[in-house]
Amino acid sequence: MAIDLKAVEQLATDQSSLKAAAGLAKPTKWSGVGGSPDGALIWGECAGSGANPYRVMADLRDLGNKCTCPSRKFPCKHVLGLLWLNAESIVPFAPADTPAWVSDWLGRRRGPSAAKPAGAAAPSGEKDLRAARVVEPEATEDPKDAARREAQAAKRNEETERAILDALDALEQWIGDQLRLGLSGFIDDATARCRRIAARLVDGKATALASRIDELPARLLALAAGDRPRGAVVELGKLVLLARAFRAAPRDSAIRRSVATSETRETVLADPSAPRIDTQWEVLAEQVQTRRDGLVSQTTWLLSLAASGPRFAMLLDFFPASAGRRGSVFTPGERFQGELVFYPSQQPLRALLVRRDAAQATLTPEWPAPDQTLSNALTQPLLAEPWAIEIPLLLPQGRIARDDAGGAWWRAADGAAALPVAGKAEGLLSGTELTRTAAIWSGNRLTILAAQSPWGRIGSHD
Missing domain, CATH: 2.40.50 (OB fold (Dihydrolipoamide Acetyltransferase, E2P))
Structure with a gap:
């Protein structure tokens, strides 16, 4: 029985858990790794911060799992690390008798009757596998237990929301400090400063926003030196807008996705x-x-x-x-x-x-025409989500031209608009008449994805 890395990634509750699991997917972190003869059960002990290792176990048939660590995430990083070891065959999971602590988990998971299946005596490992395969009738849920779980979930959600709001308060104060101290100093020290506030946001459960700020210095350095102060003002302004949007509508799925975590698939x-x-x-x-x-x-x-x-x-x-x-x-x-x-x-x-579905010969040969003016295509998405970093565009007829400094620009065929292009835009893109162009606008430049010309499709690397 096997599991692939894709399944491990889908099982993770958030990206921070997946990153932590990657750090644990090393042979030196584990001891006592083993598995059942048919590969259905796997287990191991993972070194933690305490004197005793955490005991980790999983059933690959339904991805049920258990770890003795105190984490509130399910599955925790140790379970993900164990599954990662198995998916990538980083260490061998040698067939072995099931440890008592795995048997105890199976007994609790499948019910008391599953621990002693009917029939002749069998080796302990085989008994445990039989126990895991027993299908118990679905128990009737106690309304009090359900109400208690709902109350606990509501309390956790409230605590998470409070932590995020506190982190956003710290972010706005930090932005004010950067503006007060001057943008020149911020741009020169952006990596260290952004890393510190990103760590504070992670502690406050605003992980998506933390990743965005962690990447902010790279976006600024990609700009020409003279454009960086303006770029910094725009970036910091968008962060303020996003923070205030979250306060106004903390349960809005799109806003929460930009601040905390995305919904599961x-x-x-x-x-x-x-x-x-x-x-x-x-x-x-x-x-x-x-x-x-x-x-x-x-x-x-x-x-x-x-x-x-x-x-x-x-x-x-x-x-x-x-x-x-x-x-x-x-x-x-x-x-x-x-x-x-x-x-x-x-x-x-x-x-x-x-x-x-498989490709069809009857598919439309041409891209559709832009359904709005270029001005509206650039502004309407920002009216809905003013904190957006990238806006995909379908541009009308035009071509790539160069200025006196060698910079690349997309210029509309009617001469009504011109937008700077990221990179050199060489090859077939340069100088060719482009009937349609698909690109991403980042607020200061275009990144060409692909284009159509009278001679056919042109990719960004052609």
């Missing part, structure tokens, strides 16, 4: 309010970035070939950098019929792939 799929779009899609490009927290973000951009509905979709995945480069299931330029479910938002963009 299962939650989004089960949400009746989540938009579902079944149409024709083209894979524009894939962006892979190693983040400062040790995770790699893999973003796949899709363009809808339909005339209505969300124009773009963003499939976002995370995996630890220590796992190495992961192959993509998409090819830029590929077209397919598929169903996507979007995370609820005023501007639906991030999505999950529900179904993907």
